[in-house]
Amino acid sequence: MDVQRKLEILADAAKYDASCASSGTEKRDSSDGKGLGSTAPGMGICHSYAPDGRCISLLKVLLTNACNYDCLYCVNRTSSNVPRARFTVDEVVKLTIDFYRRNYIEGLFLSSGIIRSADYTMEQVVSVARKLREEHHFRGYIHLKTIPEADDALIAEAGKYADRLSINIEMPLENSLAKFAPEKDVRAIRRTMGRLRLKLDEAKENRETATKAKPPRFAPAGQSTQMIIGVDAASDKTILDTSANLYGSYRLKRVYYSAFSPIPDASRALPLVAPPLLREHRLYQADWLMRFYGFDAGEIVDEAKGMLPLDIDPKLAWALRHRDRFPLDVSTASREELLRVPGFGIKAVDRIIATRRLTSIRLADLAQLHIPQKKALPFIVLGDFRPSPHLLDGAGKERFKSKARQLGFGF
Template sequence: MRLQESMTVYEKLNILTDAAKYDVACTSSGTERKSDGTGIGSCQQSGICHSFSADGRCISLLKILFTNECVYDCKYCINRRSNDVKRASFTPDEICNLTMEFYRRNYIEGLFLSSGVLKSPDYTMELLYAALYKLRVEYHFQGYIHVKAIPGASRELVYRLGLLADRMSVNLELPTAEGLKLLAPHKTRKTILEPMRLVQNRMEENKQEIALYRNAPRFVPAGQSTQMIIGATPETDYQIINVAEALYQKFGLKRVFYSAFIHVNEDKNLPARTDEGPPLLREHRLYQADWLLRYYHFEAKELLSEENPNFNILLDPKCNWALRNLEVFPVEVNRASYEMLLRVPGLGYKSAMRIVKARRLGTLDFPDLKKMGVVLKRAMYFLTCNGRMLYPVKMEEDYITRNLLNTKERLPQGVAGMTYRQLSLFDDVKFGGGLHEKDVYLHG
């Protein structure tokens, strides 16, 4: 294999941006890289500008592959070695020129760079390092960079690349080692987890270095993430969410991304092609559950079990948990702990915090909750104010479920000044840093 030089940059761009569309691990920066006046660009914690494709996938930043050449033959991948697809590769200088020109035109605020495996993991990582080194040192680019590390590359290359990137990710690919062995036999769980552990350990060491020496170089300041393909192998939601929880706890990941399996290849080991398309609803439920793990103090074992291994297609995971645990409801809003308020459907962590602060100054009632952003259309079945509910309801699972699913339900007359609408689980969350609620709704 060799780097393509016969194509124009525009032709390569068309091929390699299209080849990158299946990689969803692309999100706001979560880090700050201020310009020192000698270069171009900056990176704010408020995040990177986003746009979305028709199916809801994030396509922000300049999102490209260095190459779609690959020595591996993963059965689910459009760029696998055995596929007859048009191949292309950038040079490091082309990556730099594209990034700078897109940035100058205000099309992007950063770079998302991934790659197929050209010749070997080390050879590919050398090329990625050369591109990022030129971009940072020769082109003085100080904007956000997210790079994908190649499993199997040397520790030294992973470390050197981490000094240039804001975020680094290593794709887990599939939730279990069995699935990986079936569909990606050239990859192993060991080669994937080793760079994750290296990044985690080096980040901790870097924090100590920065505490001692303020000007010490920063290593992956925005943390690391990973991606799992959902639906290509028969794992249950319970297995997947347990894997995600373990990754957060053991490797300190910032995000786990879930990518609904898209049928781009024919193979006997892949699920049969259907007219239903990618399992996007399942992907969405996993993102909602992932949010509960990271911000709402839930554990995976509370959301699902071996007896009930998959999420409800009609109700979000938080509502589903509440309906299965009606014995703990209704919750008195003026006395309940912050942790318990987080478990009330219709209450987000922002509104729960507002409640905790406001009730120090006086007793709260339902009109007060509405002003705080509580989605009373959901919360009214699970909350009391001063010992009373908004209106009499049966604390029965079937009754509440029917009402939650009936978006046209009318409330009794006499509840003056109250208007309701059916919202998503996180609609009361307002991000001041540039990330809109719909980003959470679509991408967790």
């Protein structure tokens, strides 16, 4: 099989992995003439976006889609009837370098099915990164998928060359993983996450205490994971509780949510219909509230329902459930309170706090502060504006929700 055909198969097989981020690493480039590639933004085919909006193009492939495991939700499982292919280490290295030189990519996202054993697979993945860094002096972004059962020394070596490492938790519940991916062990996954956190903490401490010599690098962009949504009956509350535990226990950079997509030759144990993609979107919004807006996982989802509403975004849904906290006086509210106002983003809140030190904020100022008036006004008090006291009560609440949907808020 020629390399072009392998690329078609293995790039397509990699599309189901959503944890293809490229943010958070150190800045490197080849302007000093000592290497090849850059982690700075460039032009090319877009594959992912950094939190600051930069477009980062990555070559996203599997080393092979042949796999010893038979995870029911995976199109590459051993019992799946799909075309198989496998790159050699040198082929992936050459593709990465060639694509970079053509200005198609800034980096590489590499994962793999399990071949022979976890150690053998991990060694092959690490070999790609080692050759890129040491033989070709590649300074672009490298994201490697980690095999949980692999030897600790291989994982440590992966961190030496990769910018980010990721291990997929796959399912929000342990019994779901046992049912749908019997060869995988959630305890092994969490042990590896724990070992990665220790190595990341150690690397951070070494950077902070270093005086002269630059300490060895270890995955400067941290670790991430992915959960598949809609395969089992886990509620949104359960999913967010699991994410909160992962963030707290292992200091993950990101948890990615991937809505289950029906696959060829699917097992009867799998759902016949994919969950709405809007559910995946709402989970990302809720995740953002946990990470940047000070929300706890338990307060984002209505306890009685266990699911995020699809018709409005989680922040607006929370505000409507807590109408007693509004309207909020923008001139005196704390930063934590302002972050909970629908329509107020982090940058907008910072601009509000800076502005109110100098002057009273009025209705006309919202446009200059880049705040959507129609979404925020029912929840705030300004120097020259106060909303109707009954706007968010009873029928007023329903009228507001209806108007918000018409205006596209929450979608």
